[in-house]
Amino acid sequence: MRRLTSLALLGVGLAAAGCGDGGPKLVPVEGRVTLDGKPVKEMLINFHPVGDTYGTGANAMTDADGRFTLMDSRGGDGAYAGEYKVSFYPALGRRQEGDPSTDVVNDGSKGGFPRIYLDADKSPLRTTIPEGGGTAEVILTSSGKDAAVKFQPRGGR
Numbered sequence: 001m002r003r004l005t006s007l008a009l010l011g012v013g014l015a016a017a018g019c020g021d022g023g024p025k026l027v028p029v030e031g032r033v034t035l036d037g038k039p040v041k042e043m044l045i046n047f048h049p050v051g052d053t054y055g056t057g058a059n060a061m062t063d064a065d066g067r068f069t070l071m072d073s074r075g076g077d078g079a080y081a082g083e084y085k086v087s088f089y090p091a092l093g094r095r096q097e098g099d100p101s102t103d104v105v106n107d108g109s110k111g112g113f114p115r116i117y118l119d120a121d122k123s124p125l126r127t128t129i130p131e132g133g134g135t136a137e138v139i140l141t142s143s144g145k146d147a148a149v150k151f152q153p154r155g156g157r
Contacts, residue, residue: 024054026078027133028154029070033088035113035140039066042091043113045138047129048120053082061091079129086125086138086149088117116144125149 033040040062047058047070058079060068070079090113117123117140127136127149134153141147 024080026072026076027081027129027131028078029058029129029133029136031068031070031136031138033062033066033068033138033140036142039064040088040113040138040140041066044089044091045070046087046089046120047079047084047127048087049080050083050085050126053084054080057084078133081129081131081133083126083128085120085123086117086127087120087123088113114140114142114144117147127151130154 033043033045041064043062045060045062045068049055049057055072055074057073058070059073060070062068069077071077072079117125124144124147125138125140128151130151130153132154134151137150137152139146139148139150
């Protein structure tokens with residue numbers, strides 16, 4: 001019984017140690033999204049963690065120039081360093097009327113947003129947020145080919 005109590009206390013101590021100041025920290029991430037060279041405005045950008053990446057993800061809304069600043073999905077500015085899948089969804093606060101999904105078309109040829117980027121599992125966008133955070137250039141194409149997320153680490157390292 002004494003051994004079981006000791007193991008339980010050790011487990012509680014280890015769990016508490018993981019929740020303290022020694023755990024992963026949010027890092028600042030800002031960026032800009034373009035589609036075929038034009039700013040993507042009023043879209044939610046979602047960073048979904050992959051593998052051992054800590055947390056539940058981060059997201060932001062793009063402004064009129066396609067710029068965004070990530071926020072952790074549980075609150076707090078930034079995201080955790082690690083690997084992510086990136087996807088999008090039309091912002092609910094858009095100025096256009098009607099269902100946001102009407103802005104989305106299969107191939108982008110009608111001026112809408114390509115569906116390929118809406119599902120994190122199908123989106124070709126993958127990236128690694130560096131330890132110190134940084135600036136992301138999210139380059140989208142109507143076809144989904146040659147789409148990329150390029151990071152410039154903070155401090156230009």
